[in-house]
Amino acid sequence: MLTIGKLGAATGVKVPTIRYYEQIGLLPDAERSSGNQRLYGRTVQDRLAFIRHARELGFPLEAIRDLLSLSDRPDQSCTEVDAIAQAQLQAVKGRIARLHALKGELERMIGQCAGGSIADCRVIEVLGNHLHCSADHGRDLLAVSE
Amino acid sequence: MLTIGKLGAATGVKVPTIRYYEQIGLLPDAERSSGNQRLYGRTVQDRLAFIRHARELGFPLEAIRDLLSLSDRPDQSCTEVDAIAQAQLQAVKGRIARLHALKGELERMIGQCAGGSIADCRVIEVLGNHLHCSADHGRDLLAVSE
DNA sequence: CCTAATGTCTCTAGTAACTATAGGTTCAAG
DNA sequence: CTTGAACCTATAGTTACTAGAGACATTAGG
Structure with missing residues (x-):
């Protein structure tokens, strides 16, 4: 013990x-x-x-609670478990894509920053502009539970 | 308006x-x-x-506050700007790395869940077993603030 | 065996980033 | 001019912890 x-x-x-x-x-x-x-x-x-x-x-705690209760009834289909994992995977993929775009912007900004003022910085402009944004503006599954 | x-x-x-x-x-x-x-x-x-x-x-709100402070004071010295941007870049890189590990883990889990009953579902087993996991357990994969 | 340090107990309160509710006011359409 | 949606303030609730206070339990050293 x-x-x-x-x-x-x-x-x-x-x-x-x-x-x-x-x-x-x-x-x-x-x-x-x-x-x-x-x-x-x-x-x-x-x-x-x-x-x-x-x-x-x-996984949010409520999803974990569900998973634990599902695992107590091992005869049921695991479709539900799979669906939860799939949803997490989609959210993660979207996040990675968006973070890659932001990483590029920050790197470019740091490069530009070498000699001038930040008046030219496009990070905020790019992030503020929907047209430059690849995000789906639907609900972000991971945003809730962090 | x-x-x-x-x-x-x-x-x-x-x-x-x-x-x-x-x-x-x-x-x-x-x-x-x-x-x-x-x-x-x-x-x-x-x-x-x-x-x-x-x-x-x-990004946590405090990081966003920092980013916004850059655009609020466009004449700010480049040294300070560079430091903030570098810090954000490091944070972004770390998040990408962790999300990438997480993506692999979820994909492997889903691949092993062949749609059978929970008794055969690998998702729950994988989640319970550290040996099947490639994640870095020293840090929270999804931790937002650095 | 005694003591000091560490671990554990309960309880409360604080954190981030919202979200919901209550009870009232203002605006725009018919 | 009325009605209903949208707005106002203020407070409290949410998730998933984390920190603190003050008291009890356990363990290692002398």
Whole structure:
């Protein structure tokens, strides 16, 4: 059995975050030692590793809650799980494309900045102009959960 | 001159968000009509469009504040400008790298989810297993602020 | 065994960046 | 001139944590 600190070290999740996950019901209420300290077994460690990993991949906690409840009913189709992952992938692809465009603008700005004033800087103009922008202005799935 | 609703429609920013941006000083205090309603001109519209796009790209409001300060003071010395731009460029590069790793991970997960039942679905297993993961666990993949 | 350091406990409050609600005012169409 | 949409302020709620205070538990060294 691990204390909360050991569990945090083992999974890379901070101690207050573990307590927070318990509080919102993402982890079960922990067993307690004689001195009222939380104790964790392998099951909870695996569950927390899953949460950690899913969070790193940008899944919001509610999506993770869904995934965890789905995995408790392993006979159902994984279409729903796949859909969540697909949505995340689309959002990520869009972000990469837009960040590449911005990277180019910043690099050009830094180059131009070598000798002059920034009056010529086009970064703000470009970002402010829809015509120069490849973004789809629909809802950004990742924007919510960061 | 646009009302706040028209401005929101023109830029894709919700009305309460515009008022919030004014409140935190990201937008200037708006002109008011005789009936105390906010009125906006082209300058503020451009500024808000810039904020919208920068937010889509994941920049925190404080970074956007920095970027805007460049356009607010176009005579600013190039040294300071260069430092801010370089910092933003580094942030963008880091985000691209992490998003790229994330993209690969999601694609692999989806590839392994062949549409069967959850019992066979690799997505959940992959998410729980660090050994299948190429992500850098030292840092939050999606962390926005550097 | 005692002590000091570290770890853990609960609770509250703070953060970013909004979003929603309540209760009132103004504007534009019919 | 009325009606309904859009606007106003102010407050509170959201997500996913993070930080702090003050008290109890555990562990390593002497």
